Amino acid sequence: MRVGVLALQGAFIEHEKILKELGCETIQVRKKEQLEEIDGLIIPGGESTTIGKLMEEFELAEGIKKRAKEGMPVFGTCAGLILIANDIFECSQPRLGLMNIVAHRNAFGRQVDSFETDLDVKGLGDQPLRAVFIRAPYIKEAGEGVDVLAMHDDKIVLARQGNIMAAAFHPELTDDTRIHSMFIDLIEESLNSQQSSAK
Amino acid sequence: MSEQGTWRVKKGLAEMLKGGVIMDVTTPEQAKIAEAAGACAVMALERVPADIRATGGVARMADPTIILKIMDAVTIPVMAKCRIGHFVEAQILESLGVDYIDESEVLTPADDKFHVNKNAFKVPFVCGARNLGEALRRIGEGAAMIRTKGEPGTGDVIEAVKHMRMVMSDIRRLQNLPEEELMTFAKEMAAPYDLVLEVAKAGRLPVVNFAAGGIATPADASLMMQLGCDGIFVGSGIFKSGDPAKRAKAIVAATTHYNDPQVLAEVSKDLGEPMVGINCSTIAEIERMQLRGW
Secondary structure, three states, X not given: OEEEEEOOOOOHHHHHHHHHXXXXXXXXXXXXXXXXXXXXXXXXXXXXXXXXXXXXXXXOHHHHHHHHHOOOOXXXXXXXXXXXXXXXXXXXXXXXXXXXXXXXXXXXXXXXXXXXXXXXXXXXXXXXXXXXXXXXXXXXXXXXXXXEEEEEOOEEEEEEEOOEEEEOOOHHHOOOOHHHHHHHHHHHHHHHHHXXXXX | OOEEOOHHHHHHHHHHHOOOEEEEEOOHHHHHXXXXXXXXXEEEOOOOHHHHHHHOOOOOOOOHHHHHHHHHHOOOOEEEEEEOOOHHHHHHHXXXXXXXXXXXXXXXXXXXXXXXXXXHOOOOEEEEEOOHHHHHHHHHOOOOEEEEOOOOOOOOOHHHHHHHHHHHHHHHHHHOOOXXXXXXXXXXXXXXXXXXXXXXXXXXOOOEEEEOOOOOOHHHHHHHHHOOOOEEEEOHHHHOOOOHHHHHHHHHHHHHOOOOHHHHHHHOOOOOOOOOOOOHHHOOHHHOHHHOOO
């Protein structure tokens, strides 16, 4: 399994480290051709305006949309959540529109309001997940087909819709690898279903 | 339990800035140009380093009005500078809600011996360093991000290169030392021993390290990235050039595609006049901002 991490700007190396720890091959994706070589894609945290602009400039947006439509799993964290949303609250910046959610940028406040906390995540059992929120967004509205996986202060911070996952926090900044494992399971499922449909 | 201002949260914002360009701006209009060009953060200032150098006198924290206007103008993180050791300027900046404080040698130092105790703040700090010892002293005081100093306001990249090479070579040397030599290494570097151990083990600084001080072209930015920094600060290089918007965008692209000469060639075309610049070797020692910091 080869997982791409969008490496235009932000914390892509941290994602790679965890993926490698979990036994995946990884590549840093900077060019559109590379999108054809991967089985899943992580869009990391960083500045969503910066990543969005570079994605348009280097023509990656169309390719990501196409691959996602074909069923390739995509996981957006923080800035990545904003970029995969269908809608961004009070904001016109570029987006991929892969998930039926409305993202709210910098929704918890500025850096002095950034925090870490324990989350109860659906499907992860009793052990809480330590989650780091940095100038984080949240999911203001989750539309049809979206499965809410975790909330903090009544706000949606982790969700899934089919092969697309979004986290408002940074699973790549802690040692807990369970969220990445969830995403890898998603990629495995999608690879298996491709194989069986090919038969 | 929720906690704010933890080390992970402070360091984490710098992790999110990696691979990006932080630009000096003095007005909300400049901040918008920087954001539109793809800056991952802006540094709010009253004057860019080249003008501070030209004007002389005492350079201090910017007027809060300017900082607040810039914070209102953009959605990306806003940083601001306080003088070395001026913990009250830092308190003021924290109360304004800036996202990062740069305790900076670009401003006139307020203390000739001591830096701000950055551990006492909820807001994260970035500090300048010329070598590993200086970087680790600042981290020991609580800096959650480092930038190599270079020589600010010159547009001459030589000092930025020198400092990045110095930090990287110190780290490589440290990695090859047997354990019994680490205490003496820490003593010679005037660096905290526990951080020396950490760097020896990890083979890198415990925090994000950007390059600064003299970067004026896309090629300069790529050079610093290839030398091993995590991202780029551009001070005077953008808004002292002929076409700031275009140059800013090109430097952003060069920082992402720093290993791709074809992209670098493409984005380096038709950028207009670069900042005029000052050859670092002609600057008298007393005017070298990089020597500030203890």
